[in-house]
Amino acid sequence: MWGIIRQRAACKGNHALNLEQGIRAIALRAFSSSAKQMTVRDALNSALDEEMSADPKVFIMGEEVGEYQGAYKISKGLLDKYGPDRVVDTPITEAGFAGIGVGAAYYGLRPVIEFMTFNFSMQAIDHIINSAAKSNYMSAGQISVPIVFRGPNGAAAGVGAQHSQCYAAWYGAIPGLKVLAPYSSEDARGLLKAAIRDPDPVVFLENELLYGESFPISDEVLDSSFSLPIGKAKIEREGKDVTITAFSKMVGYALQAADILAKEGINAEVINLRTIRPLDRSTINSSVRKTNRLVTVEEGFPQHGVGAEICATVVEDSFEYLDAPVERIAGADVPMPYAANLERMAVPQVEDIVRAAKRACYRSR
Amino acid sequence: MALHFSKYLKQKMGYLGMINLRSWSCCFYQKQPYLSRRFESFKADKQLGSLHNGGDPQVMNFPGGIVKFTPELKFLSDTPEERIHCYRVLDDSGQPVSSNFVQIDKDIAVKMYKDMVTLQTMDTIFYDAQRQGRISFYVTAIGEEAINIGSAAALGMDDLVFPQYREAGVLLWRGFTLQDFANQCFGNKGDNGKGRQMPAHYGSNKHNYITIASTVATQIPHAVGAAYSLKMDGREACTITYFGDGGTSTGDFHAGLNFAAVMEAPVILFCRNNGWAISTPVSDQFRSDGIVVRGQAYGVRSIRVDGNDALAVFTAVHVARKMAISECRPVLIEALTYRAGHHSTSDDSSKYRPIEEIEWWRATQDPVARFRKWLEGQGWWTTPSEIELRDHARREVLHAIQVAETVEKPSLKEIFTDVYDVPPSNLCDQEKSLRKTVERHPQDYPHFLF
Numbered sequence: 001m002w003g004i005i006r007q008r009a010a011c012k013g014n015h016a017l018n019l020e021q022g023i024r025a026i027a028l029r030a031f032s033s034s035a036k037q038m039t040v041r042d043a044l045n046s047a048l049d050e051e052m053s054a055d056p057k058v059f060i061m062g063e064e065v066g067e068y069q070g071a072y073k074i075s076k077g078l079l080d081k082y083g084p085d086r087v088v089d090t091p092i093t094e095a096g097f098a099g100i101g102v103g104a105a106y107y108g109l110r111p112v113i114e115f116m117t118f119n120f121s122m123q124a125i126d127h128i129i130n131s132a133a134k135s136n137y138m139s140a141g142q143i144s145v146p147i148v149f150r151g152p153n154g155a156a157a158g159v160g161a162q163h164s165q166c167y168a169a170w171y172g173a174i175p176g177l178k179v180l181a182p183y184s185s186e187d188a189r190g191l192l193k194a195a196i197r198d199p200d201p202v203v204f205l206e207n208e209l210l211y212g213e214s215f216p217i218s219d220e221v222l223d224s225s226f227s228l229p230i231g232k233a234k235i236e237r238e239g240k241d242v243t244i245t246a247f248s249k250m251v252g253y254a255l256q257a258a259d260i261l262a263k264e265g266i267n268a269e270v271i272n273l274r275t276i277r278p279l280d281r282s283t284i285n286s287s288v289r290k291t292n293r294l295v296t297v298e299e300g301f302p303q304h305g306v307g308a309e310i311c312a313t314v315v316e317d318s319f320e321y322l323d324a325p326v327e328r329i330a331g332a333d334v335p336m337p338y339a340a341n342l343e344r345m346a347v348p349q350v351e352d353i354v355r356a357a358k359r360a361c362y363r364s365r
Numbered sequence: 366m367a368l369h370f371s372k373y374l375k376q377k378m379g380y381l382g383m384i385n386l387r388s389w390s391c392c393f394y395q396k397q398p399y400l401s402r403r404f405e406s407f408k409a410d411k412q413l414g415s416l417h418n419g420g421d422p423q424v425m426n427f428p429g430g431i432v433k434f435t436p437e438l439k440f441l442s443d444t445p446e447e448r449i450h451c452y453r454v455l456d457d458s459g460q461p462v463s464s465n466f467v468q469i470d471k472d473i474a475v476k477m478y479k480d481m482v483t484l485q486t487m488d489t490i491f492y493d494a495q496r497q498g499r500i501s502f503y504v505t506a507i508g509e510e511a512i513n514i515g516s517a518a519a520l521g522m523d524d525l526v527f528p529q530y531r532e533a534g535v536l537l538w539r540g541f542t543l544q545d546f547a548n549q550c551f552g553n554k555g556d557n558g559k560g561r562q563m564p565a566h567y568g569s570n571k572h573n574y575i576t577i578a579s580t581v582a583t584q585i586p587h588a589v590g591a592a593y594s595l596k597m598d599g600r601e602a603c604t605i606t607y608f609g610d611g612g613t614s615t616g617d618f619h620a621g622l623n624f625a626a627v628m629e630a631p632v633i634l635f636c637r638n639n640g641w642a643i644s645t646p647v648s649d650q651f652r653s654d655g656i657v658v659r660g661q662a663y664g665v666r667s668i669r670v671d672g673n674d675a676l677a678v679f680t681a682v683h684v685a686r687k688m689a690i691s692e693c694r695p696v697l698i699e700a701l702t703y704r705a706g707h708h709s710t711s712d713d714s715s716k717y718r719p720i721e722e723i724e725w726w727r728a729t730q731d732p733v734a735r736f737r738k739w740l741e742g743q744g745w746w747t748t749p750s751e752i753e754l755r756d757h758a759r760r761e762v763l764h765a766i767q768v769a770e771t772v773e774k775p776s777l778k779e780i781f782t783d784v785y786d787v788p789p790s791n792l793c794d795q796e797k798s799l800r801k802t803v804e805r806h807p808q809d810y811p812h813f814l815f
Contacts, residue, residue, distance in 0.1 A: 085597060091627060096586055096620025100628075103590025103604075106575060107525065109597070111590075130580050131587065139568050139576035140559035141783040175784050199786040231789065278789045 035216035043185035043217070044074045044206070047192040048112065050224040052082055055110060058196055059086040061097055062114030062151075071116045072152065072211055098124030098149070102131045105147040105201075112196060115151035118167045118205065124149075125170075132201040133176035148195045150204035153181070154248060154299045155347050157209065161335035166300030168247065171203045172276040172309070178230055179276040181205045181247040185215040187274055190228030198230065205276070207248045233280035235287070239269035242293040242357050245284060245310055247273040250297045250348065257353035266361055276306060284310060285318045292323040293360040299347055302330035327356040448654050451701055452681060453671035457729065459738025466680040469518075471745050476538075477518050477675060478740055479754060481510040481733045484534040486758040487543060488706070491550060494766055495564075495710040500550045504565045506531045508673070508705030511732035512637055514538055515678030520605060520686060525595070526574045527588035527606035529581070530565060531637065535607075539572040543761050547769035559783070560775040582612035585621030585634065589695070592630035596693055603689040605633040605682075611642025613656050622663040625695035633685050634665070634697045637672065639704035644717040660697040672700030673732040676739070703730065774812055777803065 038046075052058045059082075064071045066079040066089040079087040090097040094115060101111035115121045121128065128149055135143045154166040171179045178200055182188040188206070195202040220226060236251060237258050246254040251272045258268040269287055273280065288294050294314055296307030307328040314326060332346040358364040424431050454466040469477075488505035495503045506513055513534025520526070526535055533546065545557065549567055552560035558568060558576065568576025575584070588606035595602055612618060613636060625632050636656040640647055653659060660667025666688065670681045678700060685696040703726040707714045714723065740746035781788055781796045788796075803810045 088628075091620075091623055093616070093620040093623070095616050096624055099583060099586025099617055099620065100590035100593065100624055103527075103587030103592075104594045105590075106587060107591040107594040109594045126580060127583060127586070130578060131583050135576070135578075136786070137783045138558075138561050138566075138578065139783075140557060140561055140779075142557075142568055142570040143576055144786060178785070278791055281791070 035218070036222070037214045038185040038189075038217040038222075039212055039214050040182070040185050040188045040206070041072070041074060041211040043188035043215075044192055044211075045076055045078075046222075047189045047196075048075060048078060049081070051193055051196040052078065052086060054224065055196075056086075057108065058110045058112065059088065059104075060112045060114065061088040061090055061101055063090055063092060063097075063116055065089060065114050070114070072208060074206075074211070075114070094120050094123035095127060098127040099131065101147055101149075102127050102135075102145060105132070105145045106135070106143055110146045110148075110196060112148045112150060115149065117156075117163055117208070118151050118153040119163050119165055121149065121151070121167065128171070128201070128203070129174055129177070133174050135176075136200070137176055144199050145201045146199045148192075148198075148202045148204055150192070150195075150206060152208035152211075153205035154207055155331070155336060155343075158338060158340065158343065159336075160338045164336035166205075166298065166331070167203075168205055168276045168298065169300055169305045169309075171205075172279075172306060173304075174277070176201065177277060178202045179205065180230065181273065181276055183210070183248055183251040183272050183274070185217050186221045187228065187234075187272070189217075189221055190226055191230070191274060193227040194230050197227065202230075205248065210249055210252075213252075228274065231275050231278045231280055233274055233283040234272045235269060235283070236272045237268070237270040239267040240291055241267045241269075242295060242360050243269045243271060243284070243287040243291045244295045244297060244353065244357060245271045245273060245307075246297040247276065247306070248299070250299055253348065253350050254297055254353055256350045257357065260350070260354050261357055264358075264363075266357060266363070268357055273306075279309065279313065281313045281317065285314060288314050288318050289321045292321055293357075294322070295327040295329060295353065295356045295360055297329045297348060297353055299331050302328060302333055305330050324360045324362065327360050329353055329356050443652070445654055445658075449657050449669050451669045451671050452677050453674050454676040454680065455674050455735055455739050457735065459735050459740075459742055461676075461739070463677075466676050467519075467683045469676075469679065471743075473518060474740060474743070475745060477514050477679075478733075478736055478746065480517075480534065480538050481514045481675070481736060482754055483543070483758045483761075484510050484513060484537055485733055486755070487533075487537075487546060487762050490759070490762045490766070491546075491564075492706070492710060494550075499766070499770060500564050502564045502710055503550065504530050504709045505706040506534060508703050508726060508730075508732070509637060509639060510534060511675035511678050511736065512635075512672045512700050512702060515675040516605070516607075516635060516682045519679045519682035521602060522573060523600065523602040524573065524686070525588075525591050525602070525604040526572075527584040527591070527604060528574065528577055529584060529608050529612060529637075530577050530579075531609070532607045533565065533567060536567055536569065536572060536574045539569075539574065541567065541569060541572055541574075543765040544768060545569075547762075547765035548772065551766075551769040551772070552774065553769055553772040554775050555769070555772050556775070559779045561779075561783075582608050582615040582617040582621075584608070585612070585617050586624065588632050588634075589621050589625045589628065589630045592625070592632035592689075592695075593628050596629070596631055601690060603631040603633060603686055605635055605686075607635045607637060609642060610636065610638040610640065610647050610650055610656065611645060612636075613659070614650055622659065622665055622695070622697070626664040629693045630695055631689040631693055632695045633682065633689055634695060635682070636697070636699045637702060638699055639672075639702045641704045641708070641714070641718070643708040643712060644714070646718075655699055655701070657697065657699040665695050665697050667697035667699065669699045669701065672702030673730050673735060675732060675736045702732075705731075 060075055065075045066087045069076040101113040104111050132145045132147055135145050155164040171177055180191045182191045195204050244254045254270045258270050261268050296310045298306045311326040329348045329352050336346055424433050454463045456462045488507055491503045492505050494500050513532055517535040517538035548555035549558055550564035566577040584606050588604045592604040657667045657669040668681055670677045681698050689696050705727045781792045
């Protein structure tokens, strides 16, 4: 087992490295020195492996998770290691296996239910909300549901309307659920471990395009006891002129935007939400009280989105501190089109974030 | 063989997988354990069709198994010539017409009868209480007392119950008191459900009775999942889930049955086919021969029983339970009966079915009366006992209601507890803010005592 050794130098180095994610990741690896790298896929796989090893009650269930090694290879190697008792391939019925998982959780097991994408979770949403989220309350604490629903969420590339929706806002509205949205490998490992150990039902929103991305990772993160606190956002980049909140893939875009803004003299603070519910209102508000300007970024539909909730919470708690209206950047209010040029217009791009930040700083229309 | 196999398992599942080895014991002697069966079909060369029928042109080993070919063009019929027969032990006058049933001793039989009468009494009086405006809602199980008590008596206390909402009798059998029932219906401080739910949505961990949810048939996959967990734990117990004829139309019924068969889960799937889903008669619900025939469609053993015959229900559940536990398999029971009451207090069923029909079933097919006749025939029950029991049950139910009505409602903090395991900071803040508001404007919040 790894010891818990804090490598402060590596952490600081990570800060600088985090700024250059995305398309520059490959070039970066050629130049990075001592920090280890890990893909988000490996981070999730190792987290599942370690939690299953530590607690025999944890098991995985979903379509293609076993023999196929996982539709996105997140559960690779786990069937061989733990057997079909604990890595269960299911027939095609999200409603069915979500219900089965909830039943197993009622009895005391700790299921990790995989949806091939969260679009398919709509088939099972009654079980997620009415059977899982509300059960502890409705049973007055007699039935706890320590279940994790995980899978890719939001837009991928060229998969069209029925495979591209973001569910952060829908699940984020439900009392009784915890909703997590990791960005980096450290987020993925720490939050998945926290989710599996949590006694409440957790919706864990991953991102297909981030699975293959590599992030630097410290020894502390690699330790099997590592976990991140649920409900705590991370300040990825400190700044003083404008706050940009984002989650999942948009964190990378926000960091790129912050780089561009820095060249123009705007020092942006980027907050990686990490948790959608419970939202880390105090970190967001402290940041806005410092910068006085806010841009929220998300991939999902704009109406009733995560940005709307963040805007409301800032207006409620930090109204006097705002020097400009809150800017919301979200996906287009249309079902996701397929053609590459149309798709590009339907999701936020780095330029959109840059322009919004400038508007918030009164630097452009 | 067991030693060799356990070494094979260890290699495949690691040490922690071995802890659940006991769960495999039920599979050892019946057939090849499913672990090795799973990996059989994945050798590509076995799929070459002509090689795998051993040269016999009459059969083919398609994915799924060997089938025989036929030159006949024949469709399976949609309706059988004869409906599946219905297992019954007692006739209408309480006389045994079968020698094939599980004998029960006097203590169990008398407890069964007393609980059936108590259930009937409780339902009648609570229904009236709703009509008087004392509770907001109620569902009765009138006509289904034999199903409730007969099945409950055949189960063990370790068997986990996943009810729909017409199975209060199962909870009664297990020891939930009349006061407990009344407290839940009144949503008072004595309610172990902390006033969270509508009346008749009972639940009790102590009695292994999963809290009722209003969603229809969602309990079916839950029961299968919990049964799977029981199996992994190697427990000598099963789960049982109840649902109505209407519930079998849902997606969850299909997924639950299918999964139960594939996962080989020890679950009893008990369908109360009482003919009506609110106003929808079974002729509008499905066109199959009831529910029993669906078992075969999923590879699940099934039986049809007379739901108004407590001994038939008891026997069927008793035997099904043995099968489920020892053979690790699901079993489907269809109990034919009649919903003699309205769907709920929000329903007036005379609007969609003839009153004469309701009256006929109540008068001539009462399961409580039939069981009493059998008890009397056994010499285990008398008219004085009957009078005393009815009187006692009525007084107890009325007393429970009177007490429940006076108990105060749950405290304000119960709005915020149990949303999560530990209340998050935002809920703590909201509770503080609410308490301040109540303090500031007490005249607007007369119900809240801190």
